[in-house]
Amino acid sequence: xxRIVKLNNRRLFINPIFNVIALLILLFNPTANVLAREITVxxxxxxxxxxxAISMAQNGDVIKVAxxxxxxxxxxxxxxxxxxxxxxxxxxxxxxxxxxxxxASHVTIKGFVIQNSGISNIKDKAGxxxxxxxxVNIIGNRIENTCFGIYLAKVNCGTxxxxxxxxxxxxxQSGNGIHLxxxxxINIHNNKISGQRDGIYFEFATHCEISxxxxxxxxRYGLHFMFSNNDNYTFNTFRNNGxxxxxxxxxxxxxxxxxxxxxxxxxxYGLLLKDISRSVISNNTFSKNTSGIYMEGTSQxxxxxxxxxxxxxxxxxxxxxxxxTFMLNNFIGNTFDFTTNGSENLNYLxxxxxxxxxxxxxxxxxxxxxxxxxxSLYSQIIEKLPSAVFLLRSFIAELLDKAERALPSxxxxxxxxxxxxxxxxxx
Amino acid sequence: MYKIIKYVLHDIFRNRILLAYVVxxxxxxxxxxxxxxxxxxxxxxxxxxxxxxxxxxxxLFTTIYFFNSYEFIELLVAQPLKRSNILxxxxxxxxxxxxxxxxxxxxxPIIIFDGTVVGWYFLLSGSLLTMIFVSLAFxxxxxxxxxxxxxxxxxxxxxxxTLIFDGILLMVLFAFSDYPLEKLTIFxxxxxxxxxxxxxxxxxxxxxxxxxxxGAVFNQFFGSSLGIVISISVMLIWVAVPIAIALRIFERKNx
Numbered sequence: 277x278x279r280i281v282k283l284n285n286r287r288l289f290i291n292p293i294f295n296v297i298a299l300l301i302l303l304f305n306p307t308a309n310v311l312a313r314e315i316t317v318x319x320x321x322x323x324x325x326x327x328x329a330i331s332m333a334q335n336g337d338v339i340k341v342a343x344x345x346x347x348x349x350x351x352x353x354x355x356x357x358x359x360x361x362x363x364x365x366x367x368x369x370x371x372x373x374x375x376x377x378x379x380a381s382h383v384t385i386k387g388f389v390i391q392n393s394g395i396s397n398i399k400d401k402a403g404x405x406x407x408x409x410x411x412v413n414i415i416g417n418r419i420e421n422t423c424f425g426i427y428l429a430k431v432n433c434g435t436x437x438x439x440x441x442x443x444x445x446x447x448x449q450s451g452n453g454i455h456l457x458x459x460x461x462i463n464i465h466n467n468k469i470s471g472q473r474d475g476i477y478f479e480f481a482t483h484c485e486i487s488x489x490x491x492x493x494x495x496r497y498g499l500h501f502m503f504s505n506n507d508n509y510t511f512n513t514f515r516n517n518g519x520x521x522x523x524x525x526x527x528x529x530x531x532x533x534x535x536x537x538x539x540x541x542x543x544x545y546g547l548l549l550k551d552i553s554r555s556v557i558s559n560n561t562f563s564k565n566t567s568g569i570y571m572e573g574t575s576q577x578x579x580x581x582x583x584x585x586x587x588x589x590x591x592x593x594x595x596x597x598x599x600x601t602f603m604l605n606n607f608i609g610n611t612f613d614f615t616t617n618g619s620e621n622l623n624y625l626x627x628x629x630x631x632x633x634x635x636x637x638x639x640x641x642x643x644x645x646x647x648x649x650x651x652s653l654y655s656q657i658i659e660k661l662p663s664a665v666f667l668l669r670s671f672i673a674e675l676l677d678k679a680e681r682a683l684p685s686x687x688x689x690x691x692x693x694x695x696x697x698x699x700x701x702x703x
Numbered sequence: 704m705y706k707i708i709k710y711v712l713h714d715i716f717r718n719r720i721l722l723a724y725v726v727x728x729x730x731x732x733x734x735x736x737x738x739x740x741x742x743x744x745x746x747x748x749x750x751x752x753x754x755x756x757x758x759x760x761x762x763l764f765t766t767i768y769f770f771n772s773y774e775f776i777e778l779l780v781a782q783p784l785k786r787s788n789i790l791x792x793x794x795x796x797x798x799x800x801x802x803x804x805x806x807x808x809x810x811x812p813i814i815i816f817d818g819t820v821v822g823w824y825f826l827l828s829g830s831l832l833t834m835i836f837v838s839l840a841f842x843x844x845x846x847x848x849x850x851x852x853x854x855x856x857x858x859x860x861x862x863x864x865t866l867i868f869d870g871i872l873l874m875v876l877f878a879f880s881d882y883p884l885e886k887l888t889i890f891x892x893x894x895x896x897x898x899x900x901x902x903x904x905x906x907x908x909x910x911x912x913x914x915x916x917x918g919a920v921f922n923q924f925f926g927s928s929l930g931i932v933i934s935i936s937v938m939l940i941w942v943a944v945p946i947a948i949a950l951r952i953f954e955r956k957n958x
């Protein structure tokens with residue numbers, strides 16, 4: 277210190293001010309854990325409700341909740357606290373309203389059983405509702421019997437991970453499992469959702485990562501999103517949902533390594549695409565869906581390395597789709613590989629494997645020498661004459677398709693795979 | 704009459720063609736069930752066998768058997784027996800043996816592998832189809848005295864029911880495509896037992912989800928107990944009417 281004084285006299289004067297500022301920053305910075313307190317909520321102690329603990333807490337505190345059942349209604353978290361359940365304490369909403377409402381940033385909720393929210397057709401009542409908070413983490417909770425599971429509105433950055441959400445199993449009154457509205461940069465990972473209306477619902481949610489989730493047995497869609505650009509969906513499974521998965525009015529999405537299966541019913545889809553553009557669908561498996569992919573108004577969608585197995589219709593592409601590419605996909609055991617409703621089709625097929633292809637490969641380049649027409653003559657007849665579906669699986673329907681192979685001019689749809697693969701494509 | 708049935712059964716069970724039929728059916732059904740891990744897919748593939756092979760073998764085998772045992776029938780007619788009893792006796796004998804073949808060849812594998820509602824519908828429709836085509840074969844046989852012509856008529860009938868009828872139906876549907884045709888197709892399907900059997904089985908299978916609005920209309924009709932009763936009655940009429948006509952012709956026929 278004397279050395280500094282010797283070097284510069286003014287330094288001595290400024291130094292205390294710096295120190296005070298540094299101390300102030302330390303005291304009021306919510307992220308500084310150095311001063312974070314720990315409050316334990318336990319029945320029989322002074323802090324026997326979570327509400328009391330929150331009113332006592334300051335930003336950055338950790339509230340640990342001991343195992344018990346706590347009856348809460350509209351618990352508002354307006355401070356940046358970490359709410360951590362020890363051994364899954366139960367938060368019961370007594371079927372009244374929302375359970376937890378978060379109105380602060382940097383909030384973590386971890387390790388709770390959250391059950392029995394109110395049910396309303398007018399208000400969206402949720403297990404955990406986040407309003408305008410940033411950096412919210414919801415980790416490892418079991419949410420049961422709530423109208424909406426996790427509801428995010430206007431949230432920037434957040435993680436929803438390892439939660440199990442099981443809804444009220446009512447067709448009319450249940451809400452969505454994970455509901456995002458106007459939220460960005462949310463990471464949704466390894467959640468299990470069932471018995472809801474839509475498993476995961478996105479509206480105006482952008483730059484999100486959705487991975488390794490399982491969404492099954494929901495009443496409407498396993499995944500449903502609209503106006504949610506630049507999202508990535510990877511390694512999710514959507515199984516046996518009322519109508520499969522629907523994605524609408526969106527661009528720049530990536531869906532890879534997902535499984536869409538057993539979405540079977542007269543108006544059910546593996547994946548319904550409506551007005552989707554500049555997106556990638558790759559390495560997914562579509563098995564046993566009524567329609568594997570149903571496409572309406574899509575453009576520049578790239579579908580590669582997908583497996584279409586045992587679907588009713590592997591792909592139904594309406595004539596308003598353009599510049600979509602299907603390359604290196606496997607089509608195995610589908611009743612119809614491809615159907616469309618117009619004669620002109622401005623999309624591109626190349627190098628797919630079709631199990632119905634009966635061509636040959638004389639030069640052994642593993643590509644069929646004659647083009648494959650995926651739109652069968654019988655499916656074209658059904659298109660013109662829906663009641664002809666009456667002849668499904670009849671001898672004449674099979675004969676019509678055979679006749680078309682012998683006389684390609686019978687077919688009016690101009691859609692070919694010019695280089696069909698002879699062997700099943702393995703990635 | 705029972706003696707005739709007994710004799711016919713005894714005669715047919717020694718017949719190698721029937722054995723070959725049983726082997727063909729069981730090979731295809733066991734093969735399809737074992738090849739497909741999914742049982743419903745096996746049933747779906749067996750449907751083609753049911754709708755094409757079973758009617759064809761039933762009608763051809765019966766016609767050929769009838770003409771091969773023509774001398775035996777003539778001999779019986781010379782005895783103090785009612786002609787209707789003779790024909791019904793032979794009919795029951797052939798019908799029972801073909802039914803037995805169907806149940807051993809397809810029934811057994813289905814009961815072993817499937818055993819669901821679809822399977823039972825499958826077996827019911829298959830049995831009815833067998834009897835219908837045996838009836839039609841008797842009608843074809845009594846219409847003519849010539850074996851070749853008899854077989855020709857049988858082949859034509861089979862061809863008509865499996866293919867030509869559906870072709871005509873498709874043209875009719877096209878011609879009247881401006882009208883709502885779903886109810887009409889229910890009626891039209893009653894005019895062809897093969898279509899009726901196909902629809903009855905299809906509606907019980909997963910694949911019916913592909914049938915859209917038409918399927919919904921069909922389901923409404925064929926799904927109700929009244930619809931099931933009606934469709935089975937229609938099938939029974941298809942068994943009864945050809946053999947009744949054949950009986951009338953046979954009674955008055957100058958052999």
